[in-house]
Amino acid sequence: MTSAPVAPPRTSRPAILESIDPATGAVIAEWPIHDSEGVAAAVSRARVAASVWRELDFEGRKRALLRWASYLSNHADELCELVLRENGKPAEDAYLELVLVLEHIDWAAKNAKKTLSPKKVSPGLFMANCEAVIEQRPLGVVGVIGPWNYPVYTPNGSIAYALAAGNAIVFKPSEYTVSIGHFYADAFAEANPELPLGILSVVNGYGETGAALVTSGVDKIAFTGSTATGKRIMAAAAANLTPVLLECGGKDAAIVADDADLTAAADAIAWSVASNSGQTCAGTERIYVVESVYDAFVEKLAKNLRNIKPGSDAKAAYGPMTMPSQIEVVRRHIADALDKGGRAIVGGLDSIKGSYIEPVVLVDVPEDSLAVAEETFGPTVTVRSCKSIDEAIELANDSAYALASTVYSRKNGMEIARKLRVGATSVNSVLAFGAISTLPFGGVGESGIGRIHGEEGMREFTRSHSIARQRFAIPGMELLSFSRKASTVSMIRKIIGFRHGRHT
Numbered sequence: 405m406t407s408a409p410v411a412p413p414r415t416s417r418p419a420i421l422e423s424i425d426p427a428t429g430a431v432i433a434e435w436p437i438h439d440s441e442g443v444a445a446a447v448s449r450a451r452v453a454a455s456v457w458r459e460l461d462f463e464g465r466k467r468a469l470l471r472w473a474s475y476l477s478n479h480a481d482e483l484c485e486l487v488l489r490e491n492g493k494p495a496e497d498a499y500l501e502l503v504l505v506l507e508h509i510d511w512a513a514k515n516a517k518k519t520l521s522p523k524k525v526s527p528g529l530f531m532a533n534c535e536a537v538i539e540q541r542p543l544g545v546v547g548v549i550g551p552w553n554y555p556v557y558t559p560n561g562s563i564a565y566a567l568a569a570g571n572a573i574v575f576k577p578s579e580y581t582v583s584i585g586h587f588y589a590d591a592f593a594e595a596n597p598e599l600p601l602g603i604l605s606v607v608n609g610y611g612e613t614g615a616a617l618v619t620s621g622v623d624k625i626a627f628t629g630s631t632a633t634g635k636r637i638m639a640a641a642a643a644n645l646t647p648v649l650l651e652c653g654g655k656d657a658a659i660v661a662d663d664a665d666l667t668a669a670a671d672a673i674a675w676s677v678a679s680n681s682g683q684t685c686a687g688t689e690r691i692y693v694v695e696s697v698y699d700a701f702v703e704k705l706a707k708n709l710r711n712i713k714p715g716s717d718a719k720a721a722y723g724p725m726t727m728p729s730q731i732e733v734v735r736r737h738i739a740d741a742l743d744k745g746g747r748a749i750v751g752g753l754d755s756i757k758g759s760y761i762e763p764v765v766l767v768d769v770p771e772d773s774l775a776v777a778e779e780t781f782g783p784t785v786t787v788r789s790c791k792s793i794d795e796a797i798e799l800a801n802d803s804a805y806a807l808a809s810t811v812y813s814r815k816n817g818m819e820i821a822r823k824l825r826v827g828a829t830s831v832n833s834v835l836a837f838g839a840i841s842t843l844p845f846g847g848v849g850e851s852g853i854g855r856i857h858g859e860e861g862m863r864e865f866t867r868s869h870s871i872a873r874q875r876f877a878i879p880g881m882e883l884l885s886f887s888r889k890a891s892t893v894s895m896i897r898k899i900i901g902f903r904h905g906r907h908t
């Protein structure tokens with residue numbers, strides 16, 4: 405592993421945004437920053453493009469989305485190289501991220517029609533002369549604000565589905581991954597040169613640019629990032645009642661039951677803890693193990709995590725921390741855990757080596773310490789022994805965050821999963837829900853509001869339009885009219901009494 409200097413935190417706000425390689429601190433690109441006028445121009449252009457995109461209908465949009473996916477697939481090496489340089493992620497991990505992106509675009513393209521086609525519903529007894537239909541309409545222009553940790557996968561969870569539903573997008577990538585954001589969005593235009601520009605466009609900048617997008621009059625904001633920023637966005641969006649979808653932070657727990665396959669659990673959970681330098685919203689940060697298997701599990705987990713090293717070479721298991729300020733958060737959490745009586749059985753404070761952090765496993769850490777209560781977002785984990793599976797469930801649920809979770813149990817995985825207060829659970833695997841296009845993804849509590857992926861995720865980017873069409877008039881049954889007769893209401897009273905008044 406090579407130890408590299410930590411790039412300086414980006415506190416200043418020049419008119420140009422420098423894109424920096426987190427492994428070397430080198431500037432790899434410069435981007436002009438969009439102020440509120442620039443954002444407004446992008447939204448106006450998107451509004452014009454939205455009408456063309458909407459008129460293409462499902463089949464036309466499907467073809468355009470699949471061409472986009474093909475372009476991304478055919479330029480995978482270029483994109484992965486860029487992700488390695490701008491985000492620090494090993495090229496192989498970048499490729500796996502792209503695979504998920506392609507699968508989600510494919511699913512959204514091919515399933516929008518089925519998910520969003522008009523649906524006839526029952527009009528009920530008293531409105532039997534009506535046809536009742538629910539139609540889904542695109543919202544118009546959706547503002548998407550993304551993070552840096554999965555710079556393609558996370559925004560794509562909103563963008564692909566919102567596009568498939570007929571919306572245009574203005575995308576503000578994280579200030580740490582602007583070039584990746586451009587590559588991803590430009591690919592759409594490259595693959596579809598006949599379509600107007602502005603169906604998917606990018607605005608560059610820091611939080612101020614994101615804030616301008618929130619108040620720009622877009623029809624929805626889909627945000628992925630920290631809980632603190634999510635709260636600020638929701639407050640700002642309230643001024644215009646702009647709807648928000650918030651995919652925020654997590655403090656995900658893994659539960660290991662006494663009947664778990666401990667080797668498989670220790671292998672997969674080690675990956676969930678440390679891959680992507682632990683910078684995974686739904687990665688494991690707390691582990692609760694039933695006491696009868698605690699020692700055996702901890703030994704296997706520690707062995708797995710001792711064996712992996714971060715770096716920027718081909719053998720590295722993961723790369724540098726993308727955001728320099730996160731290194732201090734990780735340091736603070738480890739220090740607080742050790743101060744409060746915790747022990748590091750793998751690594752410790754000296755695992756932080758410049759912008760690389762080697763894995764750290766903490767045990768005997770009180771539940772009120774930062775390492776258990778707050779999102780760490782580094783390759784560290786706490787492990788605790790529990791008297792019973794019920795205690796493990798109770799501790800896992802005792803968190804303000806409630807994004808996702810993992811359960812290892814041969815026999816009772818589903819039963820344990822059902823008792824967890826989270827948006828998603830992987831049973832006998834980790835993070836599997838994120839790779840399945842049909843499963844909605846999103847959090848509870850401080851982890852967010854709304855869902856991406858699947859049918860539910862697609863409907864997030866539509867509004868339902870209910871249409872009741874009277875097919876014929878029933879003589880003497882004009883209930884919604886001043887010409888209604890007393891005898892009609894008296895007849896209705898009898899029917900209602902029979903229908904609703906006989907249940908004891």
Ligand code: NAD
Binds near residue numbers: 609610612613614685
């Ligand atoms: P962040 O909140 O710092 O930034 C996210 C985005 O919001 C960036 O593009 C940023 O420029 C923008 N932003 C900042 N202030 C803003 C404001 N006032 N108005 C509008 N936009 C603003 O988050 P981050 O550090 O980029 O990402 C890491 C966080 O994202 C972690 O908490 C992680 O758990 C979370 N995350 C969640 C999910 C999920 O699906 N739930 C997925 C990935 C990451």
